[in-house]
Amino acid sequence: MNIIEAIKGRRSVRSFNGVPISETDRAELTKAIKGVTDPFGGKVTIRLKEFDMKDGYKPSTYGMIKGATDFFLLGIWSDEAAALSAGFCFEQVVLKARQLGLGTCWIAATFKGSAFDMGQTWPDGEKLTVICPVGVPAKQSMMEKITRFSLGSKNRKPFDELFFDGDFKTPLSPESRFGLSLQMLRLAPSSTNSQPWRALVEGDTVHFYYKPKSEASVLDCGIGMCHFYESEKFQLRTGRFFKTTDAPLPPDNWKYLYSYRTDR
Numbered sequence: 001m002n003i004i005e006a007i008k009g010r011r012s013v014r015s016f017n018g019v020p021i022s023e024t025d026r027a028e029l030t031k032a033i034k035g036v037t038d039p040f041g042g043k044v045t046i047r048l049k050e051f052d053m054k055d056g057y058k059p060s061t062y063g064m065i066k067g068a069t070d071f072f073l074l075g076i077w078s079d080e081a082a083a084l085s086a087g088f089c090f091e092q093v094v095l096k097a098r099q100l101g102l103g104t105c106w107i108a109a110t111f112k113g114s115a116f117d118m119g120q121t122w123p124d125g126e127k128l129t130v131i132c133p134v135g136v137p138a139k140q141s142m143m144e145k146i147t148r149f150s151l152g153s154k155n156r157k158p159f160d161e162l163f164f165d166g167d168f169k170t171p172l173s174p175e176s177r178f179g180l181s182l183q184m185l186r187l188a189p190s191s192t193n194s195q196p197w198r199a200l201v202e203g204d205t206v207h208f209y210y211k212p213k214s215e216a217s218v219l220d221c222g223i224g225m226c227h228f229y230e231s232e233k234f235q236l237r238t239g240r241f242f243k244t245t246d247a248p249l250p251p252d253n254w255k256y257l258y259s260y261r262t263d264r
């Protein structure tokens with residue numbers, strides 16, 4: 001499964017078959033964690049941990065997650081760089097899981113940290129902020145169906161509301177130079193499906209902005225930018241992320257995040 005297929009086929013999975021992931025998959029995911037690339041330099045730690053349900057130990061997720069025994073735990077520093085890095089790095093692991101046929105679900109809001117945090121120590125300043133079950137998907141529970149329906153999880157905002165060409169009034173064509181990579185960004189998961197990301201294309205440069213929706217909005221943007229970057233790589237294009245003071249001033253209530261330029 002290539003990365004575009006992985007992005008297109010991924011959805012959040014909240015019901016699992018109750019069986020721990022295989023040792024081969026565990027090794028592949030551990031390798032993926034070690035191999036993540038991070039252009040933003042934030043402080044993030046990603047761990048994969050099996051919880052022994054036989055001990056009667058049930059990590060509580062407000063009843064939302066069924067049948068998972070393996071979880072990723074993310075320790076994240078509290079600044080913008082760490083949020084971007086966490087989104088960008090961990091989504092690489094999420095897409096790898098999808099390529100292995102495993103389901104995942106980013107969870108930032110609806111977990112009781114203490115159960116997952118037991119016995120964990122994090123590098124200075126990092127705090128357990130995200131957990132993510134990983135395993136073989138099972139038939140969706142009723143709770144999962146209701147959750148997906150109430151979040152409108154299968155819907156995304158139209159492409160022409162998110163991405164612009166040259167100025168903030170001209171919608172970008174999905175067929176243009178960065179079209180495919182931004183189409184893949186649009187499919188990214190986001191907290192409560194809020195899709196805060198916005199982008200303006202100027203020639204060989206994409207300026208990324210966001211419309212703040214929640215505390216997780218910058219994290220969401222890191223996830224979207226991972227989809228964008230992986231799709232650029234898939235098309236054998238190279239480029240780099242950078243911050244600039246020259247990015248066009250966005251409409252009220254949008255915030256500038258980062259820019260990306262294709263290498264010549």
Ligand SMILES: Cc1cc2nc3c(=O)[nH]c(=O)nc-3n(C[C@H](O)[C@H](O)[C@H](O)COP(=O)(O)O)c2cc1C
Pocket residue numbers: 010011012013064105106107108109110111147151152153154187188189190191192193216219220223
């Ligand atoms: C940062 C982040 C936090 C999330 N937190 C939760 C959560 O606390 N509980 C939950 O059920 N889903 C959570 N989700 C999953 C989103 O609801 C889901 O990605 C969105 O509805 C889109 O659905 P999809 O992932 O199936 O495409 C989170 C997703 C992200 C990216």
